[in-house]
Amino acid sequence: MPLPASTIDAIAQRLDHAARDARGIRMVSDEHPEMDVADAYAVQDALRRRRLAAGLRLSGFKAGLTSLAKIRQMGVDSPVFGFLTADAAIADGAEIRAAAMIHPRVEAEIGIVTKTPLGSADCGIDEVLAAIDHVVPALEIIDSRYQDFKFDLRNVIADNTSAARYVVGLAPAPVTGLDLAALEVEIEKNGEVVASGNGAAVLGHPAAAVAALARHLHARGERIAAGSFILSGAVAEAIAVQAGDVVVSRVAGLGSVQARFA
Numbered sequence: 721m722p723l724p725a726s727t728i729d730a731i732a733q734r735l736d737h738a739a740r741d742a743r744g745i746r747m748v749s750d751e752h753p754e755m756d757v758a759d760a761y762a763v764q765d766a767l768r769r770r771r772l773a774a775g776l777r778l779s780g781f782k783a784g785l786t787s788l789a790k791i792r793q794m795g796v797d798s799p800v801f802g803f804l805t806a807d808a809a810i811a812d813g814a815e816i817r818a819a820a821m822i823h824p825r826v827e828a829e830i831g832i833v834t835k836t837p838l839g840s841a842d843c844g845i846d847e848v849l850a851a852i853d854h855v856v857p858a859l860e861i862i863d864s865r866y867q868d869f870k871f872d873l874r875n876v877i878a879d880n881t882s883a884a885r886y887v888v889g890l891a892p893a894p895v896t897g898l899d900l901a902a903l904e905v906e907i908e909k910n911g912e913v914v915a916s917g918n919g920a921a922v923l924g925h926p927a928a929a930v931a932a933l934a935r936h937l938h939a940r941g942e943r944i945a946a947g948s949f950i951l952s953g954a955v956a957e958a959i960a961v962q963a964g965d966v967v968v969s970r971v972a973g974l975g976s977v978q979a980r981f982a
Contacts, residue, residue, distance in 0.1 A: 723759045732766035735865055744822050744867035747875045760877035768803050779806040779949050783929040784881040786922045786953025801933050802881035810887045815982040818963040821863040826961055827954035828907045828969035830926045831858030839943025843934035848927040854892035857971040859979045860951050861885040889977035901925040904972040905955045917955035926952035
């Protein structure tokens with residue numbers, strides 16, 4: 721039986737306050753073990769409504785669990801999805817206050833901006849590629865609201881897939897002539913290479929993650945609007961950061977993007 725609407729709203733409020741106060745809380749399922757994935761997305765929807773009612777603007781979406789190995793490990797058959805708001809966007813190289821988050825981590829991603837809507841039931845890679853306006857190197861700063869960064873599938877979905885901040889590179893590139901799956905990415909922390917990957921780490925192709933997002937939204941009566949910014953998924957493991965750290969993602973053919981923590 722689905723969780724009551726009043727319970728869904730109360731959970732969303734609790735998660736929203738935890739993010740606002742940078743305070744870790746117990747997993748939702750500790751108090752509501754009966755919560756399922758549908759309930760978790762209902763909480764995320766309620767969290768989105770709260771943010772939009774507060775005057776924030778929806779800027780796009782994000783995909784998580786885009787590593788095929790991680791999908792198998794979690795026992796699911798597709799990624800998970802969250803939403804992005806414009807206030808979470810940080811200028812390339814600008815300072816990010818680490819103390820405003822609980823336990824921030826950084827992921828390097830291929831950012832995608834659409835020029836036409838997406839949202840069909842059978843959306844595939846070709847449809848996504850035709851809808852892309854440009855791509856950019858991007859960094860996502862994730863920050864679970866749960867204590868010790870520990871959660872399961874239901875809890876991370878309810879917590880908007882740990883979305884916190886994101887940084888977009890300054891040099892957008894047209895997708896024409898680019899093989900997104902072959903893009904090589906190198907991640908530096910404080911001048912030292914700490915991780916690397918490529919676009920194929922994201923479901924075999926970043927556009928596959930966007931297609932899965934479009935199908936997910938279609939099933940919920942939504943779609944990806946033209947002009948949306950999409951974080952397609954991490955190309956390598958998340959990097960823990962604290963004040964004083966600088967993380968740079970260098971994407972062959974796209975340039976670089978930097979996050980500075982103060």
